[in-house]
Amino acid sequence: MKAIAFFNNKGGVGKTTLLCNVAAYFAQAGFRVCVVDCDPQCNASQYLFHDDFLESTFEDPLQNIESLFTGLMAGEGHALRVPMKRSAAFGVDVVCGSPGLSMAEDFLAEEWASLNTQRGLSSTMVFHRMLKSLTDYDFVFFDVSPSLGAINRTVLLSSDYFISPMSIDIFSLKAFENISRWMSKWQAHWTYSVNSPQLDAHNQSVVDAKLINGASFIGYVSQQYIAKRDSSGERRPVKSYDEIIKQIDGQIDEHFSGNLLPPKPYEIGKIPNLHSLAPMSQSRRKPIFSLLAADGIVGAHFAKVKEAKEIFGEVSDEIRKRLI
Numbered sequence: 001m002k003a004i005a006f007f008n009n010k011g012g013v014g015k016t017t018l019l020c021n022v023a024a025y026f027a028q029a030g031f032r033v034c035v036v037d038c039d040p041q042c043n044a045s046q047y048l049f050h051d052d053f054l055e056s057t058f059e060d061p062l063q064n065i066e067s068l069f070t071g072l073m074a075g076e077g078h079a080l081r082v083p084m085k086r087s088a089a090f091g092v093d094v095v096c097g098s099p100g101l102s103m104a105e106d107f108l109a110e111e112w113a114s115l116n117t118q119r120g121l122s123s124t125m126v127f128h129r130m131l132k133s134l135t136d137y138d139f140v141f142f143d144v145s146p147s148l149g150a151i152n153r154t155v156l157l158s159s160d161y162f163i164s165p166m167s168i169d170i171f172s173l174k175a176f177e178n179i180s181r182w183m184s185k186w187q188a189h190w191t192y193s194v195n196s197p198q199l200d201a202h203n204q205s206v207v208d209a210k211l212i213n214g215a216s217f218i219g220y221v222s223q224q225y226i227a228k229r230d231s232s233g234e235r236r237p238v239k240s241y242d243e244i245i246k247q248i249d250g251q252i253d254e255h256f257s258g259n260l261l262p263p264k265p266y267e268i269g270k271i272p273n274l275h276s277l278a279p280m281s282q283s284r285r286k287p288i289f290s291l292l293a294a295d296g297i298v299g300a301h302f303a304k305v306k307e308a309k310e311i312f313g314e315v316s317d318e319i320r321k322r323l324i
Contacts, residue, residue: 001136002139002323003159004139004159004162005142006019007179009182010146010171011146015143019044021287021288023035027091031138033137033139034094035087035141036127039097040099040101040102040145042058042096044094045064049096058100062083065095068126068130072126082133087285104150105149105150108150115194116198117199121205124154124157142155142159148178153182160216162217163221167222172244219267220267221271223270248266268319
């Protein structure tokens with residue numbers, strides 16, 4: 001099983017749309033996929049399920065991601081089960097999000113400050129324990145918020161890899177520098193803390209912790225760019241896109257090293273602006289490439305749906321190639 005976080009500290013880059021459609025493509029290819037919604041805004045949950053279903057799920061913490069933290073925050077221990085829901089349209093299992101997850105941000109920050117204690121270490125490994133119960137899956141995809149906070153740190157600590165969906169703009173140049181500095185800082189603190197003499201070296205949590213290095217960066221997916229077709233019919237990005245891509249690659253070379261340096265080319269793939277297909281997919285709670293006439297697809301949109309499947313297929317195939 002491979003755990004992959006889709007992460008960028010900038011919002012509005014199409015992260016959730018990418019994650020859910022890649023997850024659906026993997027599922028259609030025959031893989032067992034679980035999506036874990038760790039964003040208190042719950043965009044993935046709202047994409048994967050209809051509102052009437054989510055209303056009852058949000059109301060009961062035992063039916064969503066909050067269940068992992070209820071006992072921990074009350075000092076009563078770890079959750080004994082992971083609440084799993086099935087999204088038939090996407091073909092994936094889901095740990096639904098909750099707006100109440102935001103309450104875990106301060107809790108995890110406090111536990112991180114006491115990482116050299118058994119409790120602090122155990123709380124910080126909450127997603128590591130969850131993943132140990134999900135080994136029947138081929139892939140676990142984490143959707144996280146656009147922040148450099150404690151929840152995201154805890155997710156990335158326990159994940160095998162992370163992918164950065166991104167828009168091609170000037171902010172993205174700074175984003176990679178921020179991510180690299182943030183991750184390098186907490187990875188160093190983690191390594192130092194888990195080797196603290198204050199911890200019982202024979203405790204299973206400590207043994208497991210020493211094997212955790214945090215997520216490796218495997219590349220970025222550029223999104224929502226404007227494409228034009230050349231004389232052969234191939235999609236080509238506009239000139240300004242290529243200029244920013246070169247600068248982004250330079251930023252990765254400058255700021256990333258070790259397991260944070262992805263394989264070249266750093267760009268996994270490109271998702272062009274899909275215009276009305278994305279909001280239509282979200283309102284129908286279906287993958288973009290599964291939209292039909294009954295969902296409102298007409299005329300030239302049928303060709304766009306087919307093209308979308310090819311695009312997400314190319315990105316998904318490249319992601320699989322990069323997983324060690």
